[in-house]
Amino acid sequence: xxxxxxxxxxxxxxxxxxxxxxxxxxxxxxxxxxxxxxxxxxxxxxxxxxxxxxxxxxxxxxxxxxxxxxxxxxxxxxxxxxxxxxxxxxxxxxxxxxxxxxxxxxxxxxxxxxxxxxxxxxxxxxxxxxxxxxxxxxxxxxxxxxxxxxxxxxxxxxxxxxxxxxxxxxxxxxxxxxxxxxxxxxxxxxxxxxxxxxxxxxxxxxxxxxxxxxxxxxxxxxxxxxxxxxxxxxxxxxxxxxxxxxxxxxxxxxxxxxxxxxxxxxxxxxxxxxxxxxxxxxxxxxxxxxxxxxxxxxxxxxxxxxxxxxxxxxxxxxxxxxxxxxxxxxxxxxxxxxxxxxxxxxxxxxxxxxxxxxxxxxxxxxxxxxxxxxxxxxxxxxxxxxxxxxxxxxxxxxxxxxx
Numbered sequence: 001x002x003x004x005x006x007x008x009x010x011x012x013x014x015x016x017x018x019x020x021x022x023x024x025x026x027x028x029x030x031x032x033x034x035x036x037x038x039x040x041x042x043x044x045x046x047x048x049x050x051x052x053x054x055x056x057x058x059x060x061x062x063x064x065x066x067x068x069x070x071x072x073x074x075x076x077x078x079x080x081x082x083x084x085x086x087x088x089x090x091x092x093x094x095x096x097x098x099x100x101x102x103x104x105x106x107x108x109x110x111x112x113x114x115x116x117x118x119x120x121x122x123x124x125x126x127x128x129x130x131x132x133x134x135x136x137x138x139x140x141x142x143x144x145x146x147x148x149x150x151x152x153x154x155x156x157x158x159x160x161x162x163x164x165x166x167x168x169x170x171x172x173x174x175x176x177x178x179x180x181x182x183x184x185x186x187x188x189x190x191x192x193x194x195x196x197x198x199x200x201x202x203x204x205x206x207x208x209x210x211x212x213x214x215x216x217x218x219x220x221x222x223x224x225x226x227x228x229x230x231x232x233x234x235x236x237x238x239x240x241x242x243x244x245x246x247x248x249x250x251x252x253x254x255x256x257x258x259x260x261x262x263x264x265x266x267x268x269x270x271x272x273x274x275x276x277x278x279x280x281x282x283x284x285x286x287x288x289x290x291x292x293x294x295x296x297x298x299x300x301x302x303x304x305x306x307x308x309x310x311x312x313x314x315x316x317x318x319x320x321x322x323x324x325x326x327x328x329x330x331x332x333x334x335x336x337x338x339x340x341x342x343x344x345x346x347x348x349x350x351x352x353x354x355x356x357x358x359x360x361x362x363x364x365x366x367x368x369x370x371x372x373x374x375x376x377x378x379x380x381x382x383x384x385x386x387x388x389x390x391x392x393x394x395x396x397x398x399x400x401x402x403x
Contacts, residue, residue, distance in 0.1 A: 008191040010138055016190055017130045018145040023183040024123060025149035025262075029156040030176035031094070031115060032056075033258050034169065037241045037251070039108075041169040046242070048105065050363015053238050055109050056116030057356035061348050063117035067125060068344030072337075078192035079129045083122045084184055090119035091180045098173040119180070124347040127327055128340050132193040135331075135339075143324045147269025150320065154262030161255010169251075212338055212345065218399065219333050219342075221392040222285060223349040226326070228385030229289035230354025232378040233319055235362035236295055237261060238355070239374065242362075246371040249305035257305075260312035265320030272324050281332055282396055284325035286389035292318040293382025300375040326350065333396075 035056070039049040067086065071079055093114030100107070130140050156179075160172050213220045236243070240261070244254045275284055295318050298311045326346050334342035361381070365374040 013133055013138055013191060014140050017140055018148050020186045020190060021145040021149035022152035023186045024126060025153040026156045027176065027179040027183050029153040030160065030172055030179050033157050034160060034172045036239055038169050038172065046366040047363040050359045052108060052112050053359025054356040056112045057352050057359060059113040059117030060121035061352040064121040064124060064344045064348050064352060068341050071125060072340050079125050080187050080190050080192060083125050084188045086118040086122045087180060087184045090115050094177050094180060098177065101170055124343045128343055129190060143272040144269045146324050147266045150262050150265030154259045157258030157262055158255045161252050164251045212341065218392045218395045222389055225289060225385045225388030225392060226285065227349045227354045228381050228388065229292060230350045231357040231361060232296060232382030232385060233292035234355045234358035235374060235378055238359060239362045242366055243299060243371055244305060244308055247302055247305045247308050253305050257309055257312055260309055261315050264313040264315040267316050268320040276328060281325050281329035282393045284321050285329055286386060286393060288318055288321035288325060289382065289386040289389050293379060293386055296375050296378040296382060300372060
């Protein structure tokens, strides 16, 4: 009981984390949701915009394992300190990006390396800040926090749609900088985990990322499915501006579409635990990949902007399920000593590699054949990804039956 005497109240841990989730996703919306639109506004081509999306995700792939591994090797350092420092460095890059609107491709690339590598990739460590307490028995409502984060993303997107119409696309960068400062303050003031000291446990020591993949084939197969699934799903949001304009919409319609997409993830928070108990985290991951792919099919069938708006609520069983399901899947399928690294590897495979390849695929297909070709390519990737997730579940089921 020695660690619980100094533990903050459950209410503070819960509500503070929910607000921190809201702050992160508001910040994320202000920079990432409008990334493609801003790049096109600055004169970049679809392929170059796709390249910048890939750069952002690739930076996350490189930085996330480094940050996750550093956190695992130095458990005495509060995770909030690592996250706060990462976001502060990214803030400096954001200020530079705002002050030099005419920067060229190489300078823009460096900015997105900083934002992708230090700001966006801090999310799995922020998740781990709550998971530390959850694993110690604190009832933090993670799925509700993620749902409120989706609502914050949605609200910021629709407000930015009106802001862009009134003040121009560059004004989104000012909003982003303000929200980064707010999020740094929220992270820095979150209570550091001071639970039971990690005495030497009778179990395997932390593994490298490669060793973790080799020792856990179902986990690795699920990662492959998630990678292809997110390759299919991410362009449907990162390049939503292209879909909206192709179907006859404008910037205000883009804000509304982004709002509907983000708000549709909120209901997941209220029924996620019930689905988790009934289906398990692995099946929920496969379900999210299947519905993400179905969203691409429905968008391909639309012929006007109203149809694009009508499709967005399917997000509730698509990406809305993915984040909480992935966190629980890692927590259940990875040894305790590797959980921080496991969360990082999951983030790398999904929003990292999946987002990177999705950006490259979207930019290339948009320039080659337009929106419909991009959607067709996404659907094909999504089908293969869903099949791999289903195969992982079958292996896990056989493993459980053999016990």
